[in-house]
Amino acid sequence: MKVVVAKDAGYCYGVERALRITLKATKESPKPIFTLGPIIHNPQVVESLKARGVVPVHSIGEAENGTIIIRSHGIDPKIAQEAKKKGLRVIDATCPIVKKAQHCAQQLIEEGYDLVIVGERKHPEVEGIVAYARNHALIVEQPSDLDNFPHNKRVGVIVQTTQPFEKLLLVVSKLLPISKEVKIFNTICDATTARQEAARKLSKEVDVMVVVGGKNSANTTRLAEICRAENTTTYHVETAEEIDPKWFSNSATVGVTAGASTPDWLLEEVVKRLEKINSS
Numbered sequence: 001m002k003v004v005v006a007k008d009a010g011y012c013y014g015v016e017r018a019l020r021i022t023l024k025a026t027k028e029s030p031k032p033i034f035t036l037g038p039i040i041h042n043p044q045v046v047e048s049l050k051a052r053g054v055v056p057v058h059s060i061g062e063a064e065n066g067t068i069i070i071r072s073h074g075i076d077p078k079i080a081q082e083a084k085k086k087g088l089r090v091i092d093a094t095c096p097i098v099k100k101a102q103h104c105a106q107q108l109i110e111e112g113y114d115l116v117i118v119g120e121r122k123h124p125e126v127e128g129i130v131a132y133a134r135n136h137a138l139i140v141e142q143p144s145d146l147d148n149f150p151h152n153k154r155v156g157v158i159v160q161t162t163q164p165f166e167k168l169l170l171v172v173s174k175l176l177p178i179s180k181e182v183k184i185f186n187t188i189c190d191a192t193t194a195r196q197e198a199a200r201k202l203s204k205e206v207d208v209m210v211v212v213g214g215k216n217s218a219n220t221t222r223l224a225e226i227c228r229a230e231n232t233t234t235y236h237v238e239t240a241e242e243i244d245p246k247w248f249s250n251s252a253t254v255g256v257t258a259g260a261s262t263p264d265w266l267l268e269e270v271v272k273r274l275e276k277i278n279s280s
């Protein structure tokens with residue numbers, strides 16, 4: 001059985017950066033160290049950070065003193081101000097690509113556009129962007145959300161970094177015929193597209209796909225969906241221990257990929273396990 005790893009797999013730049021900032025904080029910043037929400041959607045990494053004294057909290061209210069780290073998704077700037085007022089040291093690990101989306105939203109509102117955000121209403125990144133738009137934004141999850149959108153408006157469009165480009169196109173093509181003007185910032189992140197394209201391509205070439213990453217990670221789950229959509233048998237695992245050799249009894253090739261929040265060591269452990277199955 002041949003084991004092939006996808007061309008683009010594992011940590012993206014923003015997640016790697018957030019983790020680097022967090023590890024630096026464990027050495028240099030006032031303790032205790034908190035993260036507002038898990039710093040990364042990967043339970044194994046969150047556990048290993050806990051062992052170094054990094055505790056995820058749901059709200060500023062749970063952090064009495066020390067340092068709080070804002071994760072790569074970003075947050076409502078008012079929350080950061082609140083934390084500073086409490087006397088906490090605030091370290092901003094928002095991904096620069098998400099920051100760009102926040103600033104584009106702010107700019108469009110200041111220029112008087114009606115803002116449309118293509119993305120998931122409940123995603124923390126979108127909640128943060130909405131706050132930068134002073135809560136004046138329509139969130140569009142599906143093009144049908146625009147069915148009652150008023151005509152003849154000057155519309156500004158931005159998009160959650162992890163959304164598919166096709167969805168942005170569908171939304172824009174629905175807005176163009178009914179609007180006076182449409183100004184678009186394509187704020188989609190290349191890292192997501194590259195991982196999705198690599199997973200799609202590989203799943204067409206192999207018998208079985210193994211997708212490695214947190215079950216709570218939207219981008220990892222999406223990779224598994226993309227592979228299944230190619231009619232390739234796909235297993236989503238968090239660790240190498242979950243792998244059952246029976247999955248590969250009739251397979252000549254197995255593809256492996258990992259979400260943007262999956263560390264290299266988890267991906268490598270899975271590859272090693274597959275190679276071991278191969279040789280036994």
Ligand code: F3S
Nearest residue numbers: 012014095097161189
């Ligand atoms: Fe940033 Fe893109 Fe990763 S927006 S957090 S580099 S998926």
